[in-house]
Amino acid sequence: MDDQRVWAFEESLWTADADHYRESIDDECLMVLPQPPFVMSGAQAIEAVAATPRWSSVELSGRQIARPEEGLIVVAYHAKATKGDETYEAHCTSTYRRRAHEDWLVVQHQQTPPLTAAVEA
Template identity: 70%
Template structure:
């Protein structure tokens, strides 16, 4: 998957509908999010998205992509998302694995709020 497709794929997870999310999240995926229950399986994440309004806008910046081996992509980036009167910002990582030629699934996703990072930096 080329870089442009990677970022399009990731952005679709923020703004796409529930069906898109269900199609792209692997059943074996593990996620860590900054709100309860904090740690989720792929199935739990899909269920949570089913009851949550999708983001109307998402800007992904400061992106980095690594390809540590064939069929594995790891990305890191800053996300800024919005919907109606709600704004959200987080630093994120995702890991994709290839199932077949052009079929990829998310197997790991993590979000860290900027305030959590600032707290760590201030303590040093």
């Protein structure tokens, strides 16, 4: 999957409908999200995210892609998503694995909102 397709796919996970989301997430996916229960797996992760309202737009910045081996893609980025007056920001990672030619699924996703307090060194 080329870089442009990777980023289009990642953006679609924020904005597309719940059916697209269910088709794109592996049954064994692990997710860490900033709300309870925080760590989710499999169908629990799929349904938790599919049940949330989709964002109307998302900006992905600080984009990085790694391809540690054939059939595995890891992305990291900062997301700024909006719907109406609501805005959400997080630092994110996703990992995709290829099942077949041009058939990729998310096997890991994590979101960390920006820190709200200064960190002392």
